[in-house]
Amino acid sequence: MRRTNRVLTGGIAAGARVRRRVLEALLYILFAVGFLGSAQPVPGPSQARKTDLAPASAVTPVLDGRWWRAISGGERLGYVNGYEDCYVYDAKGAHTATGWTANRYVGAVEEHYRQHPDQRTTPVSSVLKEINRTGRARPVPAGGEEWKENHGYYDGLWWRGASAPEQLGFVEGYLSCYSTEMPGAPATFSKAANEYVRLMNSYMQEHVHSDEEKVADMLGRFRDHHAQQ
Numbered sequence: 001m002r003r004t005n006r007v008l009t010g011g012i013a014a015g016a017r018v019r020r021r022v023l024e025a026l027l028y029i030l031f032a033v034g035f036l037g038s039a040q041p042v043p044g045p046s047q048a049r050k051t052d053l054a055p056a057s058a059v060t061p062v063l064d065g066r067w068w069r070a071i072s073g074g075e076r077l078g079y080v081n082g083y084e085d086c087y088v089y090d091a092k093g094a095h096t097a098t099g100w101t102a103n104r105y106v107g108a109v110e111e112h113y114r115q116h117p118d119q120r121t122t123p124v125s126s127v128l129k130e131i132n133r134t135g136r137a138r139p140v141p142a143g144g145e146e147w148k149e150n151h152g153y154y155d156g157l158w159w160r161g162a163s164a165p166e167q168l169g170f171v172e173g174y175l176s177c178y179s180t181e182m183p184g185a186p187a188t189f190s191k192a193a194n195e196y197v198r199l200m201n202s203y204m205q206e207h208v209h210s211d212e213e214k215v216a217d218m219l220g221r222f223r224d225h226h227a228q229q
Contacts, residue, residue, distance in 0.1 A: 063176055065113045065120035065127075071169070073106075078162065078169025079176075080105040083128050085154045085216055086177035093181055097135025104138070105131065125176040156204055156211040156218065164197075171196045174219065187223035196222055 080102045087093040171193040199222045204210045
């Protein structure tokens with residue numbers, strides 16, 4: 001009887017070991033299948049996610065009709081002033097819309113995009129260039145101040161009186177004209193517009209006579225170093 005019990009006990013123990021090994025094997029298989037099913041293949045060079053690369057527009061905005069619609073009125077005025085300062089005095093561009101105020105230019109740009117909704121991706125600089133060539137001259141109002149000197153009244157005193165959006169817009173407009181109308185110019189500007197605004201404000205704080213200096217000349221101080229050589 002004792003011998004029989006020992007045989008039965010040994011058989012039960014052996015069976016338990018077999019069942020445990022089978023269970024462990026099943027668990028291993030299930031784990032392996034689950035891991036392989038959730039694993040993702042490593043992308044090759046051609047499969048790299050596009051989101052890993054920031055688009056150029058995320059760094060430098062495209063200054064077109066869509067951008068124009070999104071910015072404030074102050075930035076629009078500043079853009080027109082900056083573009084016209086460069087276009088008239090530096091680029092010596094064709095100009096028939098004489099006697100126009102910045103507000104008149106802003107209205108003309110807005111009217112252009114309203115009449116040509118399919119051109120909302122056209123740069124504002126291109127629209128202003130067209131307006132400059134086709135706009136009808138307006139006489140200077142009686143008693144109006146005429147500026148014969150280079151860059152007109154766009155000096156440090158004007159800059160100090162401009163709002164922050166106007167200052168930013170001025171730099172954006174000036175650089176837009178500079179890059180499109182003066183491609184062969186020796187100076188280059190590679191920084192973002194808001195960085196030039198910061199540099200110019202710092203410069204003016206440190207130079208008490210900067211009110212008489214022209215904004216374009218001050219901006220030229222911060223052109224890329226290699227272009228000055």
